[in-house]
Each structure stands twice: as structure tokens, then as C-alpha cells.
Amino acid sequence: MDQIAAMRAFVRVVEAGNFTRAADLLDMPKPTVTKLIQQLEAHLRTKLLNRTTRRVGVTPDGAAYYERAVTLLSDLEELDGSMMRSQASPAGRLRVDTSTSLALHVLIPALPDFHARYPDIQLDLGVSDRPADLVAENIDCAIRGGDVLDPGLIARRVGEIELVLCATPGYIQRHGMPEHPRDLESGHQTIAYFSPRTGRRMSFDVVRGKEVYELDPPYVLAVNDSTAYLAACLTGLGIAQSIYSLIEPHLEGGRLVRVLPEWHSEPIVLHVVYSPNRHLSSRLRVFVDWVAELFATSNMLRRRPAR
Structure with a gap:
């Protein structure tokens, strides 16, 4: 048995939660990963993993072995690297x-x-x-x-x-310029951003001095990618809250204008x-x-x- 290969396979199975994903990460056939784990368990004379049809769990012995194995493999990798190249040239x-x-x-x-x-x-x-x-x-x-x-x-x-509010000149011409953050909650359209992980829409948070507003205005479009978010704003669909440095070239080129410029987001x-x-x-x-x-x-x- 190649014990180092078996330890690497075991660590990947624990981290990935199943043999299929671990095999993909290791770039080796799934039966090979299974065999390595079986050989390691036989060598240690203990059960390291609890296998179900959906997921692989770690036993108490497996959890203890995992912690030591991760440290050992990391130290081994660092040792190999230090022998092959100086620390000034990591690889x-x-x-x-x-x-x-x-x-x-x-x-x-x-x-x-x-x-x-x-x-x-x-x-x-x-x-x-x-x-x-x-x-x-x-x-x-x-x-x-x-x-x-x-x-x-x-x-x-x-x-x-920091984030700032912005819109196209065409949008402002059609809907007017808001005078207060509360204006966004009626009579205006916004573009929302939602979390790719939870699906939850991010609120519009704005600050001026000691005044703080956390708004959840009506929206016409919600996206989960920052590049798509800016692209949607440039179409004139509504007001967006974007990173200032990203919209600065569009402000200078007249494609976007600041909305409520005296308000900004918390960093x-x-x-x-x-x-x-x-x-x-x-x-x-x-x-x-x-x-x-x-x-x-x-x-x-x-x-x-x-x-």
C-alpha cells in the first residue's frame, strides 16, 4: 500500500463528503480511491468512514486521524518544496x-x-x-x-x-431625480442584487452623517453577478447601488449619473x-x-x- 496516497485519498473524501467528488479532485478513478481507503483502514485496523448512499461521514477515529493527516501532508508538501527550491521561489x-x-x-x-x-x-x-x-x-x-x-x-x-447610487441620464429624465432615500420606495424602479448562495436580495443601505437607511425598494430586475448588475444599470432599467470605482468611467463618460450623491454606503x-x-x-x-x-x-x- 502507498500510505501517502491513501492518506491523501482519505483527506479528500472527508473534505468532499463523497467518493465521487474526491476522485474528481484527485484526478483518479473512483474504484482506486475506494481501494486506497479500504487498504488504509485495514492497515490501521480501524474504521475511518461511515458510508451511506448519499454521503460519507467520518468516525471518531477517522476525525482524529484526519486532523493529524492534514498536518502531516502539509508538512510533507512544504518539506518537498523547500528541498527543491528556496523559499524565495515558491512553486x-x-x-x-x-x-x-x-x-x-x-x-x-x-x-x-x-x-x-x-x-x-x-x-x-x-x-x-x-x-x-x-x-x-x-x-x-x-x-x-x-x-x-x-x-x-x-x-x-x-x-x-463603498457603494453609491447611480442611474442613466435617460432614466432620470423619465422618472426624475430622487431627493431623499425614501423616494426610492415609491415612484422609482431599482435593480436588485441577490446572493448566489441564499437567494436573499441585498438591501440598499445609505448613510449621511448620523442618518442611516436600510431600504428594500421595488425592483424590476434582480441578478446575482456584479458584472451583470452594472450592465443592467447601463440599460436604463432602474437605479442601482454599485462600487464607485466601477462606475467612475461611466460617470465621466456621461453614461451614468450619481443619485443622491451626498449619501453613501458603509464600507x-x-x-x-x-x-x-x-x-x-x-x-x-x-x-x-x-x-x-x-x-x-x-x-x-x-x-x-x-x-
Whole structure:
């Protein structure tokens, strides 16, 4: 038995929750994964997994073995990397998940710099507004906005953004300019954004001094992708609340106008998050540091709308 291969298979089955998904992540046939787990259980003389038709659960012995196996495999991977290359030149595959707007406007334009610094790192960039399951999907880290709700994740704050209200000149010509946030709740159309995970629509939160409003106005369209959200706003369908730096070129070009410009949103904090079960490898460490440096200088995050 190849015990290291069996341990890797076991860890993937636990994280994925089933043999089929684990086999896909390991890029090996499902029967091979099953055989490796059986051999490992026979070698350890204990049952590690409880198998049902729908899902695989971990036994108490399996849970204890999983924690030690994750640490051992991470240490082994780090040891191999240190023997092959110096820490100044980390290498290997790194899986990152981020939102569409951050990918298009911050990360991807800066990737030539990252590749020039770390040419031996292969980056798998998942781009979607759908929150990913880091453990089940075998993702090294994700860049997320808002509160980190999972207490099991480690989060590093890397920046913040603010949202502003906007619409096309044509929409304002047809419906008039709102004078107060409450005006959005009657006589106006809005474009809503809903969570890809929960389906819940995000409210329009606006602040001016000590005045705070959390609005849920009528909408004509709701989308779950930030790029589609901006595209819908540009059609003139209604008022949207978008990241200022994303709409700034459209404001300068006259395609959009600010709505209630003296109002703004509370800052949305951005984090790089990763699982504590995933050893902070040299390639993950340098990527997190690079993202923090990038976001500290990004116009998308530094620019603030005029109050």
C-alpha cells in the first residue's frame, strides 16, 4: 500500500463528503480511491468512514486521524518544496476564488506582476459571485467582501469598498431625480442584487452623517453577478447601488449619473480567507501578502466618492 496516497485519498473524501467528488479532485478513478481507503483502514485496523448512499461521514477515529493527516501532508508538501527550491521561489498549484468585479478590475490586470515575481506558481482562479466551500472544493483561499460568517476560517483584512447610487441620464429624465432615500420606495424602479448562495436580495443601505437607511425598494430586475448588475444599470432599467470605482468611467463618460450623491454606503470590508486545516504553504503565504499589497494601492479600493 502507498500510505501517502491513501492518506491523501482519505483527506479528500472527508473534505468532499463523497467518493465521487474526491476522485474528481484527485484526478483518479473512483474504484482506486475506494481501494486506497479500504487498504488504509485495514492497515490501521480501524474504521475511518461511515458510508451511506448519499454521503460519507467520518468516525471518531477517522476525525482524529484526519486532523493529524492534514498536518502531516502539509508538512510533507512544504518539506518537498523547500528541498527543491528556496523559499524565495515558491512553486506549485494555487487555487483561488474571488468575485467577478474584483477579478476583472483588480486581480487579473495585476497578474503579470505576480507571475514575474513567482513564475513557478500555477494559479487556478475561480471567478464567480457564488461563495465557494473552501474545504469541499479544495480551494486554498478566497477573497470575499463583508463579514466572514464561518468562524472556522482564518481571515486577513486587505481593504474596503463603498457603494453609491447611480442611474442613466435617460432614466432620470423619465422618472426624475430622487431627493431623499425614501423616494426610492415609491415612484422609482431599482435593480436588485441577490446572493448566489441564499437567494436573499441585498438591501440598499445609505448613510449621511448620523442618518442611516436600510431600504428594500421595488425592483424590476434582480441578478446575482456584479458584472451583470452594472450592465443592467447601463440599460436604463432602474437605479442601482454599485462600487464607485466601477462606475467612475461611466460617470465621466456621461453614461451614468450619481443619485443622491451626498449619501453613501458603509464600507464593505474585504478579506482573504483560508481554512486553518490548510497549512500556510510558501505559495499561499506569498499570494496573500501580494494581494494585501495590491489592494493597498488599488484605485478600486483607495478611491472614495466625493461626499
